[in-house]
Amino acid sequence: MSKTKHTLQKKQQWRWFLYLMPALLFYVLFMAYPMLDSLRLSLYTGNSPHTRSFVGLGNFSKLFSDPTISERYWGAFFNTWYFFLIHLIFQNALGIIFAVILTNETMKGRQLYQTIIFIPTTFAVLVTGYLWKLILNPVWSGDFFVSIGLPFLKHPWLGDTKTALTCVALVSCWQWMGIPTMMFVAALRNISEEVLEAARMEGAGFFRLFFSIKLPLIKPVVGIIAVLTFVNNFNAFDIVFAMENVNGAPGYSTDLIGTLFYRYGIAGQHPIGIPDAGLGAAIATITFLVLLVGVIPTLKRTQGGQ
Amino acid sequence: MKKLYCFIVVLLLLSLAMPLSSQGTKDMAGDTVMLTMGSWRTDDVEQMNRLLAAYKKVAPNVSIKFQPTNPPDYNATLRLQLDSKTGPDLMYARSYAAGQELFNAGYFADCSDIPGLKENFSASNRAPWQTSDGKQFAIPFAAVSHAVYYNKDIFKKEGIAIPQTWEEFLALNAKLKKAGYTPLANGLADEWDIFETFFLGLLPNFIGGAEQRVKYERGELKMNDAAFVAAYQAMADVAKYCPSGFEAVTYNDSQVLFNTQKAVMFVDGSWTAGVYDGATFDWGLFAIPAPKGNKTAICFHPDMAITMNKATAHPAEAKAFLAWLCTEEGATTASQNLPSGYFPMIKFPIKLENPHANEFLALNAGKQTDARFVWPALMDLYSPMDQAVIRVMKGDLTAKQAADSIQKLR
Numbered sequence: 189m190s191k192t193k194h195t196l197q198k199k200q201q202w203r204w205f206l207y208l209m210p211a212l213l214f215y216v217l218f219m220a221y222p223m224l225d226s227l228r229l230s231l232y233t234g235n236s237p238h239t240r241s242f243v244g245l246g247n248f249s250k251l252f253s254d255p256t257i258s259e260r261y262w263g264a265f266f267n268t269w270y271f272f273l274i275h276l277i278f279q280n281a282l283g284i285i286f287a288v289i290l291t292n293e294t295m296k297g298r299q300l301y302q303t304i305i306f307i308p309t310t311f312a313v314l315v316t317g318y319l320w321k322l323i324l325n326p327v328w329s330g331d332f333f334v335s336i337g338l339p340f341l342k343h344p345w346l347g348d349t350k351t352a353l354t355c356v357a358l359v360s361c362w363q364w365m366g367i368p369t370m371m372f373v374a375a376l377r378n379i380s381e382e383v384l385e386a387a388r389m390e391g392a393g394f395f396r397l398f399f400s401i402k403l404p405l406i407k408p409v410v411g412i413i414a415v416l417t418f419v420n421n422f423n424a425f426d427i428v429f430a431m432e433n434v435n436g437a438p439g440y441s442t443d444l445i446g447t448l449f450y451r452y453g454i455a456g457q458h459p460i461g462i463p464d465a466g467l468g469a470a471i472a473t474i475t476f477l478v479l480l481v482g483v484i485p486t487l488k489r490t491q492g493g494q
Numbered sequence: 495m496k497k498l499y500c501f502i503v504v505l506l507l508l509s510l511a512m513p514l515s516s517q518g519t520k521d522m523a524g525d526t527v528m529l530t531m532g533s534w535r536t537d538d539v540e541q542m543n544r545l546l547a548a549y550k551k552v553a554p555n556v557s558i559k560f561q562p563t564n565p566p567d568y569n570a571t572l573r574l575q576l577d578s579k580t581g582p583d584l585m586y587a588r589s590y591a592a593g594q595e596l597f598n599a600g601y602f603a604d605c606s607d608i609p610g611l612k613e614n615f616s617a618s619n620r621a622p623w624q625t626s627d628g629k630q631f632a633i634p635f636a637a638v639s640h641a642v643y644y645n646k647d648i649f650k651k652e653g654i655a656i657p658q659t660w661e662e663f664l665a666l667n668a669k670l671k672k673a674g675y676t677p678l679a680n681g682l683a684d685e686w687d688i689f690e691t692f693f694l695g696l697l698p699n700f701i702g703g704a705e706q707r708v709k710y711e712r713g714e715l716k717m718n719d720a721a722f723v724a725a726y727q728a729m730a731d732v733a734k735y736c737p738s739g740f741e742a743v744t745y746n747d748s749q750v751l752f753n754t755q756k757a758v759m760f761v762d763g764s765w766t767a768g769v770y771d772g773a774t775f776d777w778g779l780f781a782i783p784a785p786k787g788n789k790t791a792i793c794f795h796p797d798m799a800i801t802m803n804k805a806t807a808h809p810a811e812a813k814a815f816l817a818w819l820c821t822e823e824g825a826t827t828a829s830q831n832l833p834s835g836y837f838p839m840i841k842f843p844i845k846l847e848n849p850h851a852n853e854f855l856a857l858n859a860g861k862q863t864d865a866r867f868v869w870p871a872l873m874d875l876y877s878p879m880d881q882a883v884i885r886v887m888k889g890d891l892t893a894k895q896a897a898d899s900i901q902k903l904r
Contacts, residue, residue: 239599321744324742325739325742325743325747326738326739326742327681327737327738327739327742327743327747327751328747330738330739342738342739343739344739344740344741344742344743345742346683346742347681347682347683347739347740347741347742347743348741348742432683433684433685435685437682437683437684437685438682438683438685438741438884439881439884439885440881454570455567455570456569456570457877458686458876459592459686459690459873459876460569460588460591460592460595460873460876461568461569461570461592462569462573462592462595463570463573
């Protein structure tokens with residue numbers, strides 16, 4: 189009797205695994221395996237399975253020693269960091285500010301503002317990219333800016349190597365700002381009223397309340413959002429594709445690692461268009477390592493307190 | 495219970511395998527042979543279907559299915575299909591290096607002995623689809639040309655004649671600008687168009703045709719000689735006649751500017767001729783003029799060819815189609831179904847129906863023509879030269895600096 193009960197228990201101990209199976213299977217097949225395989229691919233050259241040959245770290249040395257390729261890579265690398273930093277600063281700082289405003293109890297029409305801030309997030313990137321491309325194009329919007337007395341806005345923003353990447357990044361910030369805002373709103377609403385009340389009783393002003401009470405209490409969310417911003421923008425491709433195309437025009441100034449990877453690894457450089465899958469995989473592998481190195485310490489620092 | 499789990503797991507695995515096995519090709523439907531044709535011309539489905547329907551009358555037992563891919567993805571998709579042995583039986587082949595590469599990889603069949611090829615195509619028209627040892631890997635199909643589109647109504651109103659020299663062209667631009675027009679619609683945002691249509695379009699006027707090009711390829715002439723510097727200078731000179739903010743003007747924007755009469759001229763390729771079919775104004779074409787003392791030459795670029803898969807299951811039928819394209823009848827049918835702005839390369843005089851297409855062809859009369867400068871042997875210089883042209887137009891480089899930077903790469 190006791191023996192059968194024991195085996196039944198043992199059996200049930202592993203039952204949870206069966207429920208996990210379908211998800212795990214899909215994850216392994218469509219996420220983990222392709223990722224590991226792309227790590228392997230970075231050690232090979234040739235585009236087809238039949239002609240592929242092992243080159244060791246040849247793709248990596250090509251990436252950093254070939255003068256043209258390495259110039260493109262480092263250009264894209266620093267552009268990507270710049271693109272990420274703009275997001276970290278503008279998208280998330282504005283997210284916090286909007287969240288604080290939206291959680292203000294005395295504000296009227298909170299729902300409306302909340303919707304307005306969140307709506308761009310639901311648009312397709314290609315649509316927002318294209319619309320902003322028209323707005324920022326002096327040929328179509330220049331006359332309007334002049335007529336409303338802001339002639340300095342008539343500028344080829346996306347055609348100027350000095351302003352193009354900043355503009356693209358800000359458009360992306362505008363679109364995705366709703367996500368951190370919502371997460372901060374949720375986190376701020378979770379702070380118990382008693383804590384805030386106590387602080388107010390002690391005579392804490394608005395800024396003291398924010399920096400000494402609210403910010404430390406939402407630190408885990410700040411960390412998660414920083415990590416998400418990092419991961420999403422280090423892999424960014426779509427907004428540049430929509431606004432400046434895959435060459436990172438003008439003059440490679442908006443070339444990100446995502447677009448570089450697409451050109452080298454998938455589509456090939458116009459006009460010949462012969463991709464180098466191994467080189468593309470090498471770029472992807474390095475990006476993977478950068479993300480790993482960037483994400484783990486951030487998570488440790490912000491999530492450790494719990 | 496255990497059985498149920500096993501069953502579910504097996505079911506899941508099966509469902510994953512499904513898409514892989516549903517890809518079988520139906521080659522034989524009754525007695526007809528089905529051939530597929532790959533292409534990058536997604537715009538031409540209707541025309542190609544008409545052409546293939548016409549072929550059906552010649553060979554009733556063969557049906558050819560046109561399956562185009564998005565142009566930027568064509569090379570990559572085709573490679574993938576060929577690698578995995580699911581390639582089309584017939585397919586478009588790019589000229590020069592891109593095509594050679596696929597032939598050398600063993601995917602294209604050797605077309606050297608297709609009947610009619612050597613007789614009906616000139617050596618220079620066959621050359622873009624030949625390997626260095628003279629093997630033909632595709633049947634020449636269509637070429638594109640480059641010229642200046644101009645608004646006839648505005649030219650008439652301002653009393654402007656078609657310029658015969660580059661100097662006259664610049665003077666005309668200055669006059670239009672003074673009168674308050676945007677003379678040129680060209681922009682830099684998409685990067686490829688300013689280089690392929692404008693710079694490579696005017697280049698033969700400054701450096702000469704094919705014989706001269708070969709000298710640059712061999713290194714006998716330097717790519718920072720006076721002729722080249724003058725060509726870059728020409729680009730610097732026209733920058734101020736492009737729309738204000740031309741740095742951010744895309745190829746589409748340029749077309750819209752010309753089509754809405756916001757710009758008077760547009761230096762572009764023949765493939766857009768169809769875009770202005772419904773234009774509300776009268777437009778025409780003139781050759782990009784050469785500077786004084788040089789002969790005007792045309793950039794007439796071999797663009798499309800058709801070849802067959804070496805591993806096709808129906809080599810005889812595929813070959814018969816290619817041979818048909820080499821006959822006068824086949825070439826005529828093909829040309830009449832080409833979209834406007836694509837020109838047959840066969841030696842028979844073929845009448846095109848579109849008046850603007852004929853206008854384009856008429857520009858070639860009595861002039862030297864050549865392919866786009868970098869295509870035959872200097873494709874490595876495509877991106878650097880493109881960037882050099884753009885920087886010259888933005889004023890970041892002088893014409894001399896631009897030419898020097900390219901010569902340094904040789």
